[in-house]
Amino acid sequence: MKLLKDILYGVNITAVSGTTSCDIVSVRFDSREVQNGDAFVAIKGTLTDGHNYIDAVVKAGARAIVCEQLPANMVDGVTYVEVENGNQALALMASNYYGTPSKNLKLVGVTGTNGKTTVSSLLYQLFKKAGYKVGLLSTIKIMVDDTEYATKHTTPDALVINKHLRLMNDAGVEYCFMEVSSHGIHQKRTEGLVFEGAIFTNLSHDHLDYHKTFADYRDTKKILFDQLSKKAFALTNIDDKNGLVMLQNTKARKYTYALKNYADYRAQVLENQFDGQLLKINDNELWIKLIGCFNAYNMLAIYASAELLGLEKIETLRLLSELDNVDGRFQYYISKNKITAIVDYAHTPDALKNVLETISTLRTGNENVITVVGCGGDRDRSKRPVMGNIASEMSNKIIFTSDNPRTESPSEIIAEMEAGVEPQHVKKILSIENREQAIKTACQLANDNDIILVAGKGHETYQETNGVRIDFDDFKIVKELLNSLDK
Numbered sequence: 038m039k040l041l042k043d044i045l046y047g048v049n050i051t052a053v054s055g056t057t058s059c060d061i062v063s064v065r066f067d068s069r070e071v072q073n074g075d076a077f078v079a080i081k082g083t084l085t086d087g088h089n090y091i092d093a094v095v096k097a098g099a100r101a102i103v104c105e106q107l108p109a110n111m112v113d114g115v116t117y118v119e120v121e122n123g124n125q126a127l128a129l130m131a132s133n134y135y136g137t138p139s140k141n142l143k144l145v146g147v148t149g150t151n152g153k154t155t156v157s158s159l160l161y162q163l164f165k166k167a168g169y170k171v172g173l174l175s176t177i178k179i180m181v182d183d184t185e186y187a188t189k190h191t192t193p194d195a196l197v198i199n200k201h202l203r204l205m206n207d208a209g210v211e212y213c214f215m216e217v218s219s220h221g222i223h224q225k226r227t228e229g230l231v232f233e234g235a236i237f238t239n240l241s242h243d244h245l246d247y248h249k250t251f252a253d254y255r256d257t258k259k260i261l262f263d264q265l266s267k268k269a270f271a272l273t274n275i276d277d278k279n280g281l282v283m284l285q286n287t288k289a290r291k292y293t294y295a296l297k298n299y300a301d302y303r304a305q306v307l308e309n310q311f312d313g314q315l316l317k318i319n320d321n322e323l324w325i326k327l328i329g330c331f332n333a334y335n336m337l338a339i340y341a342s343a344e345l346l347g348l349e350k351i352e353t354l355r356l357l358s359e360l361d362n363v364d365g366r367f368q369y370y371i372s373k374n375k376i377t378a379i380v381d382y383a384h385t386p387d388a389l390k391n392v393l394e395t396i397s398t399l400r401t402g403n404e405n406v407i408t409v410v411g412c413g414g415d416r417d418r419s420k421r422p423v424m425g426n427i428a429s430e431m432s433n434k435i436i437f438t439s440d441n442p443r444t445e446s447p448s449e450i451i452a453e454m455e456a457g458v459e460p461q462h463v464k465k466i467l468s469i470e471n472r473e474q475a476i477k478t479a480c481q482l483a484n485d486n487d488i489i490l491v492a493g494k495g496h497e498t499y500q501e502t503n504g505v506r507i508d509f510d511d512f513k514i515v516k517e518l519l520n521s522l523d524k
């Protein structure tokens with residue numbers, strides 16, 4: 038039980054009906070979860086409006102209603118609080134309810150189109166290896182030191198975030214690394230969190246279904262930096278043309294990293310092989326297990342953050358070379374006949390291009406690159422032809438297939454990818470809706486030494502169609518198929 042007025046601390050309140058000196062059991066924003074004594078926050082969403090459910094939650098026993106407009110029919114004994122913004126109120130209430138847990142640890146947010154999971158997961162690994170208790174909020178999982186929790190979002194809702202930060206406090210966690218998605222920022226899921234630092238990886242084409250314009254997408258990411266305190270650090274990649282934009286209005290201490298431009302933290306790729314690469318970071322050479330130029334950026338961001346968080350330099354360099362790749366990111370298997378199958382979470386044009394470029398630098402002879410790729414349904418449609426174009430330009434054979442179709446028609450998604458293929462590449466294309474069948478065909482087509490890239494789903498262990506998820510694991514499937522086909 039918590040006092041409503043304490044939970045509302047910091048919220049922009051515009052009107053109140055009833056008393057805020059009442060006890061609240063839990064804070065909820067979904068009417069279907071409300072129980073006796075709860076506070077319900079009405080949120081205007083993308084599909085429906087939480088205000089439509091106020092009567093229902095009052096019947097279910099809600100003690101307080103937090104909303105953007107007081108309803109006409111208010112019930113005695115229920116407190117109604119009108120606020121400026123429901124999303125913001127929810128985030129501050131969640132933080133207050135759980136005792137502002139972000140203040141009790143060093144929280145670092147990672148934002149950008151690609152690389153958030155990689156950077157935050159590797160920072161988690163690094164600080165664990167350095168002997169600390171660490172937390173992680175990522176696309177793949179939530180970690181409260183060694184305890185794993187499942188997650189549905191890259192940046193979960195404010196109640197889930199603060200609940201897990203609280204668990205981290207209870208477990209004595211000192212550092213927490215979290216992915217901050219643009220949806221998360223826009224829906225104010227991270228509002229009220231106290232960040233020790235923020236990292237910007239890069240910005241490229243994604244989520245234009247939600248943000249409509251690239252400028253809006255960029256400016257949303259920037260809010261993470263705008264909200265930092267002057268004690269915090271703001272670390273940005275200035276090889277990205279939007280890197281400096283992130284620093285424009287921040288009060289935080291500003292730091293830059295780059296491979297091409299002059300920056301506070303610099304790296305150079307000296308050697309690139311299948312099992313790793315040799316990097317030079319601020320005059321120190323080190324071998325890392327992750328490959329690809331994009332991972333040189335990720336490693337540099339990790340090195341810089343570790344230094345800014347006070348880790349000793351030499352120790353950090355030693356530990357960086359021990360870090361293992363993250364599940365579903367350039368995860369590879371080499372078959373009996375030396376066919377290399379790579380599973381990668383590239384689901385944006387830039388990621389797909391980077392992965393295919395990395396593969397091309399690793400080719401030693403005239404082995405073929407066979408790419409199996411699809412695009413998710415109910416997500417940015419405009420990236421489909423672009424990804425279709427990149428796959429067809431940079432591979433010898435391409436099989437378009439389904440990713441997570443969600444509520445869209447798989448054949449229509451594939452047709453939108455095919456529309457991006459230039460006429461001279463059309464003969465390299467096959468389209469097979471069934472993803473397992475598509476992967477099987479790639480395995481059948483592969484000759485000794487060929488490379489198969491299965492892109493888009495990485496670590497995901499399901500495929501979602503019309504709200505139903507079936508078990509599906511690209512890595513497991515491609516490995517089993519290569520073995521069963523005796524390849």
Ligand SMILES: CC(=O)N[C@H]1[C@@H](OP(=O)(O)OP(=O)(O)OC[C@H]2O[C@@H](n3ccc(=O)[nH]c3=O)[C@H](O)[C@@H]2O)O[C@H](CO)[C@@H](O)[C@@H]1O[C@H](C)C(=O)N[C@@H](C)C(=O)N[C@H](CCC(=O)O)C(=O)O
Binds near residue numbers: 068080087189219
């Ligand atoms: C488009 C989007 O981001 N939607 C998120 C949003 O839901 P919404 O705005 O659509 O909510 P809504 O369905 O319109 O409902 C409005 C309100 O009414 C409430 N409601 C609704 C029905 C009802 O019967 N009773 C009721 O009270 C809802 O709980 C909600 O508070 O708020 C919900 C609660 O936080 C999220 O679960 C939901 O994520 C959906 C499922 C989703 O797929 N989101 C993806 C796109 C996303 O957020 N992805 C990013 C990663 C992007 C990246 O990789 O960069 C992420 O951080 O995961």
Ligand SMILES: Nc1ncnc2c1ncn2[C@@H]1O[C@H](COP(=O)(O)OP(=O)(O)OP(=O)(O)O)[C@@H](O)[C@H]1O
Binds near residue numbers: 150153155156392495
């Ligand atoms: N720094 C980077 N720059 C460009 N591409 C990258 C970078 N790091 C990773 N990638 C590519 O992007 C894919 C996704 O990487 P990762 O999961 O780390 O990104 P993310 O930002 O967490 O994505 P999401 O938005 O889905 O959470 C990887 O599989 C790889 O292909």
Ligand SMILES: N[C@H](CCC[C@H](N)C(=O)O)C(=O)O
Binds near residue numbers: 384441493497
């Ligand atoms: N976080 C990304 C994940 C995309 C992964 C891809 N497999 C898909 O389902 O579209 C998104 O929600 O857009």
Ligand SMILES: [Mg+2]
Binds near residue numbers: 177216
């Ligand atoms: Mg991620």
